[in-house]
Amino acid sequence: xxxxxxxxxxxxxxxxxxxxxxxxxxxxxxxxxxxxxxxxxxxxxxxxxxxxxxxxxxxxxxxxxxxxxxxxxxxxxxxxxxxxxxxxxxxxxxxxxxxxxxxxxxxxxxxxxxxxxxxxxxxxxxxxxxxxxxxxxxxxxxxxxxxxxxxxxxxxxxxxxxxxxxxxxxxxxxxxxxxxxxxxxxxxxxxxxxxxxxxxxxxxxxxxxxxxxxxxxxxxx
Amino acid sequence: xxxxxxxxxxxxxxxxxxxxxxxxxxxxxxxxxxxxxxxxxxxxxxxxxxxxxxxxxxxxxxxxxxxxxxxxxxxxxxxxxxxxxxxxxxxxxxxxxxxxxxxxxxxxxxxxxxxxxxxxxxxxxxxxxxxxxxxxxxxxxxxxxxxxxxxxxxxxxxxxxxxxxxxxxxxxxxxxxxxxxxxxxxxxxxxxxxxxxxxxxxxxxxxxxxxxxxxxxxxxxxxxxxxxxxxxxxxxxxxxxxxxxxxxxxxxxxxxxxxxxxxxxxxxxx
Numbered sequence: 001x002x003x004x005x006x007x008x009x010x011x012x013x014x015x016x017x018x019x020x021x022x023x024x025x026x027x028x029x030x031x032x033x034x035x036x037x038x039x040x041x042x043x044x045x046x047x048x049x050x051x052x053x054x055x056x057x058x059x060x061x062x063x064x065x066x067x068x069x070x071x072x073x074x075x076x077x078x079x080x081x082x083x084x085x086x087x088x089x090x091x092x093x094x095x096x097x098x099x100x101x102x103x104x105x106x107x108x109x110x111x112x113x114x115x116x117x118x119x120x121x122x123x124x125x126x127x128x129x130x131x132x133x134x135x136x137x138x139x140x141x142x143x144x145x146x147x148x149x150x151x152x153x154x155x156x157x158x159x160x161x162x163x164x165x166x167x168x169x170x171x172x173x174x175x176x177x178x179x180x181x182x183x184x185x186x187x188x189x190x191x192x193x194x195x196x197x198x199x200x201x202x203x204x205x206x207x208x209x210x211x212x213x214x215x216x217x218x219x220x221x
Numbered sequence: 222x223x224x225x226x227x228x229x230x231x232x233x234x235x236x237x238x239x240x241x242x243x244x245x246x247x248x249x250x251x252x253x254x255x256x257x258x259x260x261x262x263x264x265x266x267x268x269x270x271x272x273x274x275x276x277x278x279x280x281x282x283x284x285x286x287x288x289x290x291x292x293x294x295x296x297x298x299x300x301x302x303x304x305x306x307x308x309x310x311x312x313x314x315x316x317x318x319x320x321x322x323x324x325x326x327x328x329x330x331x332x333x334x335x336x337x338x339x340x341x342x343x344x345x346x347x348x349x350x351x352x353x354x355x356x357x358x359x360x361x362x363x364x365x366x367x368x369x370x371x372x373x374x375x376x377x378x379x380x381x382x383x384x385x386x387x388x389x390x391x392x393x394x395x396x397x398x399x400x401x402x403x404x405x406x407x408x409x410x411x412x413x414x415x416x417x418x419x420x421x422x423x424x425x426x427x428x429x430x431x432x433x434x435x436x437x438x439x440x441x442x443x444x445x446x447x448x449x450x451x452x453x454x455x456x457x458x459x460x461x462x463x464x465x466x467x468x469x470x471x472x473x474x475x476x477x478x479x480x481x482x483x484x485x486x487x488x489x490x491x
Contacts, residue, residue: 115334117330117332117334118334118336120286120287120328120330120334121330121334121335121336123286123287123323124286124287124323124326124327124328124330124397125347125348125351125352125396125400126320126321126323126324126348126352126400127347127348127351127352128320128351128352131351131352135347135351136336136347139338140336140337140338218337218338219337219338219339219340219380219382220337220338220380220382221382
């Protein structure tokens with residue numbers, strides 16, 4: 001079977017639209033994960049030991065089971081309890097939840113890297129707990145977390161093809177559909193690979209630049 | 222459980238020091254760091270706390286600011302700090318009460334602990350704006366005055382990483398003063414500094430002592446400095462006050478053997 005350029009150009013618009021969907025899925029899922037992950041990290045630091053325990057176990061559970069199972073679970077088990085979700089909503093919940101567990105660990109490490117003297121300074125000024133976290137500790141926890149956060153951004157991007165199993169129209173889903181219609185899989189799958197490569201490869205560099213930018217923005221270099 | 226009914230709910234006007242430690246005990250697990258401490262500090266008094274490491278001297282300050290105690294009551298300005306009133310009785314203070322009760326107490330640390338992501342000015346404004354609810358404009362004015370006082374107004378827009386240790390400590394003093402504390406705690410504020418910049422920090426502290434009616438508790442290893450500016454010096458040993466008195470008496474004519482040993486050891490190290 002030979003590479004067919006004509007076919008390649010013919011399917012390209014559809015692939016690019018699907019790329020847009022992949023980016024949206026990764027972006028939305030990551031946004032959910034970034035916010036939820038912070039709450040999971042903070043919940044593990046509350047003095048309420050029951051909450052800490054539940055969240056801790058939840059994070060462990062999410063991290064120890066496959067993402068694809070979680071996607072299936074949210075999409076197919078939900079309706080049996082009357083929770084009917086569209087593929088997009090179910091997919092975003094599943095992937096957002098999954099990555100929030102990983103990001104919470106990144107945040108935890110970042111928060112723990114802030115020197116204890118910073119907490120003491122907050123106390124000496126009588127800052128409230130929320131001011132202490134959101135104005136003093138988290139901004140300082142950010143730079144050491146950026147690298148880990150970046151890794152999981154690439155991770156969530158590469159995991160979006162799993163959403164094709166419940167019919168989210170991202171890249172993998174489009175490639176499968178095109179392949180099925182034309183009985184040609186070489187071109188669509190190759191394009192998927194190239195697009196993922198083109199986006200993933202420069203991201204490590206971009207993340208490093210961003211990390212430096214964050215440190216400079218915070219006046220820490 | 223300790224019987225708290227022996228402690229007054231508030232100190233009467235006739236007997237109201239700025240800070241009172243009454244039968245205060247602090248333990249870390251099985252280790253007793255402070256043992257039944259009784260200490261009064263008058264308004265406007267400058268008290269230095271000296272002693273060998275492990276004597277509990279830093280703990281005295283930390284109990285006013287950072288840590289809970291296992292016995293006794295601490296009063297600040299006549300009101301209990303470690304405890305609060307509930308139905309006419311003293312009970313352990315809640316976190317919320319503690320935060321409020323500590324507002325009149327400011328602290329400076331050995332390692333400055335400035336917020337690295339904020340400029341000198343922002344460091345000073347943080348407490349007044351977030352805790353005291355001051356307008357940004359007023360907080361800025363107050364902070365600029367204080368940075369002027371510590372001689373760093375030209376560095377107000379610099380982040381701590383751009384400042385020397387001595388400059389950082391002076392900003393930290395300004396930050397603490399911005400809360401208008403009644404009591405200022407200085408915890409070995411010159412210990413982490415290079416010898417050539419210690420002077421700039423001690424000058425600022427001297428200025429505070431003479432110009433403001435501020436009550437200061439200072440833990441220090443600098444005997445000369447303690448002698449020069451203190452109204453009273455407390456020598457701690459083994460979690461207790463071994464000896465205290467006016468600087469001239471304590472340094473020139475120590476009564477207790479341990480004080481004599483400590484002072485001669487410090488002298489020979491100099």
